Amino acid sequence: MNPYEWLQTVIFFVVLLALVKPLGSFMAKVFQGERTFLSPLLCPCEKVIYRMSAVRPEDEMGWQRYAGSVILFNLVLFVGLFLMLLTQHLLPLNPQKVPAFTWQLALNTAISFATNTNWQAYVGEQAASYFTQMVGLAVHNFVSAATGIAIAVAVIRGFVRRKTSLLGNFWVDMTRCTLYILLPISIIAATMLVSQGVIQNFSEYKTVPLVQSTNYDKPKLDDKGAPLKDAADKPVVENVIVKDVTIPMGPVASQEAIKELGTNGGGFFNANSAHPFENPTPLSNMLEILLILLIPGALTYTFGVMVGNTRQGWMLLGVMLFILITTFGVLQWAESSGNPLVAKLGVQSINIEGKDVRFGMAGSNLFTVATTGTSCGAVNSMHDSLTPIGGMMPLSLILLGEIIFGGVGSGLYTMLAFAIIAVFVSGLMIGRTPEYLGKKIEVREMWMSILVILTAGVTVLILSGIAMITPQAVASMSNPGAHGLSEVLYALASMANNNGSAFAGLNANVNFYNLFGSLAMTIGRYVPAVAVLAMAGSLAEKKYVPPSLGTLPTDKAPFAIWLTLVILIVGALTFFPALALGPIVEHLTMLGGN
Amino acid sequence: MKDIRPAILLFIIFTIICGGIYPAIVTGVAYALFPKQSAGSFIADKSGKEIASTLIGQPFSDPKYFWPRPSASGDFGYNSMASGGSNSGPTNPDYLKTVGDRVKALKDTGVTGTVPADLVQASASGLDPHISPESALLQVPRVAKVRGVSEDILIKAVAEATVGRQLGFLGEPRVNVLALNLMLDRVK
Incomplete structure (x- = not known):
């Protein structure tokens, strides 16, 4: 790293940490129903929304009803978007006259956006109309994020409340989250992004002449659309001269802001946040990384405030920061060391394949760990082209279960499940009663925590196994050998953990990935969500156990180290064999020069 | 319910x-x-017609122009309707051959020594408008020869088209290839 990269990285984390406390305490106020500086403006809107939607805010829910409302709401989200994608060609704001989605692709896309995954098996600038992007996808970006945060808040209430079955009202939590937190920050962030050059308009796509015309060999097709072959079985091509190009337009900034803030990650364009219209400058790049980490980071403080001990929150944030910065360091080292096979050709030894110049090495790599540590999945560099050890970093961050900051809300509640496991295991080892935040950890909590932690991992491994024996799934690989396995593993891990980024060479718009991927996203989102709410329900009913000499302090450094170890051990035990066959074999191949 | x-x-x-x-x-x-x-940060010609966006790179292969980074977008490089990278893995033989061919193409123009990585490795967006200042300076002798101008003038032009780190510390210094080539065409 050059000195500027050090400076840029340090300043970035200072800014992030400086925002954790103000935003975290603001969010705590919002979810505890206190007045904030936005209340004079938003309180009346909130009341109108409740009246129009038949919500009684004082009507609190037990865990079953809370979970039921989450599922019900997500079902409505799914059906709404599914229908919209199937009828896209009939809807307004479609100046490019793009056709409807196929049902398989629509199914995958609708589940993808409802589950906060934003896996995209379509090319944005070619396949989605402005109406789809703005009305269909953007609204999911808000409410799927708000859903995750609402669940996290309900789980925190489970720790805080005593001898009650009530966890709050999902409709209220979701509404307040969207109105008070997501919308105001998005408006500010979108404006800042436009100042850097992110576009925001409803113009038709613009065609401009090229300064120098270009040409390419276009394969000739027969009547049925299959490529024509000549006598020697070579494809028949014709040389086409290109004199002008079409530049896509659209309401990008408004989607860009919430796509990062809500850790959604679905790009307006195919290149996602590498596209100059989504991410035009180094400053916009830093702002987008900040937006990705902002809410998951600040939620740890919100957690601390609500449980009455902010050190509990800082401890979790410390663990997250440690793993994030470590993986960033390894990635930065791997990419700066470059690819010896390319260096041998007489090229400077850094790996910039799949990276844009303006972000620089550190700006690309920081984005990569931020977007995969959280379940964002936006990309500003192509993860498929990372060096093997470099590519293993984002893959590992996803496989750890999206807890290193994690998805908005989901990162925190999954991390809390890990904390419970850590408390329990250490309790067994040192003979202390497993207690966390004054609540006794018993069989039910353990079952639910294990469900939260292992569901995605087991789904990934089973589906990857099925993929390896399915010809269609194997044929989708774009790179041969060990790298192909990494592509498949990454795709299924990304969907099961609701990340949405990809080793994008994989041709994912085939039935196997559309359908099994839909299954992975559904299981990976809702099984842990329901399990964690069930756990919160049982915690809320327990009485408070005041800390005694026998209590393990969970707000001190030793526990942070222990928690880190538990996370790494669970991750390694689950995935080491798969990683050994993918990135590690490829790394050895690369060093061996074959 | x-x-x-x-x-x-x-x-x-x-x-x-x-x-x-x-x-x-x-x-x-x-x-x-x-x-x-x-x-869209478009620039207009004298008649006010929008001719290009400064943010979206264009393909150049003529020796009289500075060349941009390789692009893997769609059927042809810098196709703004199909943004994206090559997604080639580091040990993919096709990828290594492609990079080898690009290195050879550069060496054929008289380039010696180690080639800067950005000139032979494709970008993420496929529309990257920038190259590193080293990659631009490397091309100065070729462009100077074809255009019949002195290298000093071109070195100055490259310096003029170089954008520094934002706020003094963010990102990397870079040269906007399209802006540089448009500048050359204007003074010609």
Whole structure:
């Protein structure tokens, strides 16, 4: 790293940490129903929304009803978007006259956006109309994020409340989250992004002449659309001269802001946040990384405030920061060391394949760990082209279960499940009663925590196994050998953990990935969500156990180290064999020069 | 099942707020404060016709122009309707051959020594408008020879087209290839 990269990285984390406390305490106020500086403006809107939607805010829910409302709401989200994608060609704001989605692709896309995954098996600038992007996808970006945060808040209430079955009202939590937190920050962030050059308009796509015309060999097709072959079985091509190009337009900034803030990650364009219209400058790049980490980071403080001990929150944030910065360091080292096979050709030894110049090495790599540590999945560099050890970093961050900051809300509640496991295991080892935040950890909590932690991992491994024996799934690989396995593993891990980024060479718009991927996203989102709410329900009913000499302090450094170890051990035990066959074999191949 | 009504009604209400009101506010503010940026940072020729966006790179292969980075977008490089990278893995034999061919093409123009990585490795967006200053300076002898101008003038032009780190410390210094080539065509 050059000195500027050090400076840029340090300043970035200072800014992030400086925002954790103000935003975290603001969010705590919002979810505890206190007045904030936005209340004079938003309180009346909130009341109108409740009246129009038949919500009684004082009507609190037990865990079953809370979970039921989450599922019900997500079902409505799914059906709404599914229908919209199937009828896209009939809807307004479609100046490019793009056709409807196929049902398989629509199914995958609708589940993808409802589950906060934003896996995209379509090319944005070619396949989605402005109406789809703005009305269909953007609204999911808000409410799927708000859903995750609402669940996290309900789980925190489970720790805080005593001898009650009530966890709050999902409709209220979701509404307040969207109105008070997501919308105001998005408006500010979108404006800042436009100042850097992110576009925001409803113009038709613009065609401009090229300064120098270009040409390419276009394969000739027969009547049925299959490529024509000549006598020697070579494809028949014709040389086409290109004199002008079409530049896509659209309401990008408004989607860009919430796509990062809500850790959604679905790009307006195919290149996602590498596209100059989504991410035009180094400053916009830093702002987008900040937006990705902002809410998951600040939620740890919100957690601390609500449980009455902010050190509990800082401890979790410390663990997250440690793993994030470590993986960033390894990635930065791997990419700066470059690819010896390319260096041998007489090229400077850094790996910039799949990276844009303006972000620089550190700006690309920081984005990569931020977007995969959280379940964002936006990309500003192509993860498929990372060096093997470099590519293993984002893959590992996803496989750890999206807890290193994690998805908005989901990162925190999954991390809390890990904390419970850590408390329990250490309790067994040192003979202390497993207690966390004054609540006794018993069989039910353990079952639910294990469900939260292992569901995605087991789904990934089973589906990857099925993929390896399915010809269609194997044929989708774009790179041969060990790298192909990494592509498949990454795709299924990304969907099961609701990340949405990809080793994008994989041709994912085939039935196997559309359908099994839909299954992975559904299981990976809702099984842990329901399990964690069930756990919160049982915690809320327990009485408070005041800390005694026998209590393990969970707000001190030793526990942070222990928690880190538990996370790494669970991750390694689950995935080491798969990683050994993918990135590690490829790394050895690369060093061996074959 | 009394929660079905709020589920459907809140979906409709938030579709209106997040999908209608929110983008409308952002668009309004963007048009008012940053009209040029929100429209795509286009530059116009003398007659006022939009000729290019400064943010979106274009393909150049003629020796009289500075060359941009390789691009893997769609059928041809810098196809702005198909943004994206090559997604080639580091040990893919096809990829290594492609990079080897690019290195050879550069060496054929008289380039010696180690080639800067950005000139032979494709970008993420496929539309990267920039190259590193080293990659631009490397091309100065070729462009100078074809255009019949002195290298000093071109070195100056490259320096003029170089953008420094933003705020002094963000990102890397870079040269906008399209802007540089348009500048050369103007003075010719």
